[in-house]
Amino acid sequence: MDETVLMADECVVLKSMNYRESDRIVTVFSRTFGKKNLLARGACKENSKLSGFTDSLSIIQYVPKNTRTFTLLTEPGIISPLFHIKEFGTSCFAAFALAELTMRCSEFESPMPGIYGALKDSLVLLDLLDFCDDRGASLIAIRFKLFFIEQLGFSINFAHCMSCGRGLSKLIYDTQRGGNICERCAIGVSEFIDAETAMGAIQRISTEPDIRRILASTFEKGDIFKMKEILKAHIKANLHVALASEKI
Numbered sequence: 001m002d003e004t005v006l007m008a009d010e011c012v013v014l015k016s017m018n019y020r021e022s023d024r025i026v027t028v029f030s031r032t033f034g035k036k037n038l039l040a041r042g043a044c045k046e047n048s049k050l051s052g053f054t055d056s057l058s059i060i061q062y063v064p065k066n067t068r069t070f071t072l073l074t075e076p077g078i079i080s081p082l083f084h085i086k087e088f089g090t091s092c093f094a095a096f097a098l099a100e101l102t103m104r105c106s107e108f109e110s111p112m113p114g115i116y117g118a119l120k121d122s123l124v125l126l127d128l129l130d131f132c133d134d135r136g137a138s139l140i141a142i143r144f145k146l147f148f149i150e151q152l153g154f155s156i157n158f159a160h161c162m163s164c165g166r167g168l169s170k171l172i173y174d175t176q177r178g179g180n181i182c183e184r185c186a187i188g189v190s191e192f193i194d195a196e197t198a199m200g201a202i203q204r205i206s207t208e209p210d211i212r213r214i215l216a217s218t219f220e221k222g223d224i225f226k227m228k229e230i231l232k233a234h235i236k237a238n239l240h241v242a243l244a245s246e247k248i
Contacts, residue, residue: 009033010061010079012119014103016054018044026054026073029102029119034110038062039070050076057082057095059120082127091126094137097245098122098144104241105152118147125211138224139205139214145231146206154238156230158203161185171199173230178237193233198226 011028014035019025024043030036043050053060053076063075085095102119106112122144129136149155161168162179173193174181180199186192201223208214219227236242 007032008061008063008075010059011036012099012102012116012123013054013056013058013060014099016056022048024050024054027103028060029106029116030111031113031116032111033064034112034116035103035106035108036064036071037108038064038073040073053078055081055086057085057092057099057123059123080124080127082123084127084129084131085123087131089131090134090137091129091131093245094141095123095126097141097243100243100245101145101148101235101241104243105148105235105239112151115148115151118144135221135224136215138228139217139219140211142202142224142227142231143205143211143214145235146202149231149234149238150206152239154234155206156180156199156202156234158199171196173199173233175229175233176237178234193226193230195226195230198223198230202227202230 009030009032011030013026013028015027017025019039022042022044024040026038026040028036028038040050040054042048043054050073058078059080059082061077061079062073065072065074085091098119102115122140125140126137157180158171159168160166161182162174162177163181163185166182168180168182170183171180172183172186173195174189175191175193181189201219205214232246
């Protein structure tokens, strides 16, 4: 048979782009399939029923229909349109950072149900924040990034120097090599972050299951900034990706 109808699925729309005259290619992160490209036939036509289901940063349900060349997006339904995120407040920038990280650091057709659940929950939380809640948006993004790198096997090592293996009495983050180093190995290193307090905050966030406690925490603004810088460096050094959304 040329076509096979598969089970219903849900996904986060990461990216959407026009294809040919009237179609649209939608890159999604799916609960069942991981990152996947779907073809929305006729989505660019006026009054198309599919057009509203192809917006980036939407959570939808759909039925993937396989053909010889594409997987079609059929029978769509909205789970959450994430309207507040799309108002381009601080939550919007955080959401795009999570979408870009997922897009660039996941493989096609590689199911990651844990990451899908964390991404979906993070976007819903961002959508509930006040328009200008920069602190809340930053903490939700930090929490997701920590979970993401842990799932990929690149957790930050708080116990041993990544250079010599000695136990760490002080936490110094080497931004070039992407890990904590001891005071001896920090001699001569040009780019590092004295991250004692920020690392303590990272440990708390990575081990705290209740997001409400994280959002109600007393983290200083400077420590939140350091956490963001550490994670940016860690992702660049270990996943070899410099996120464009970090520059917004």
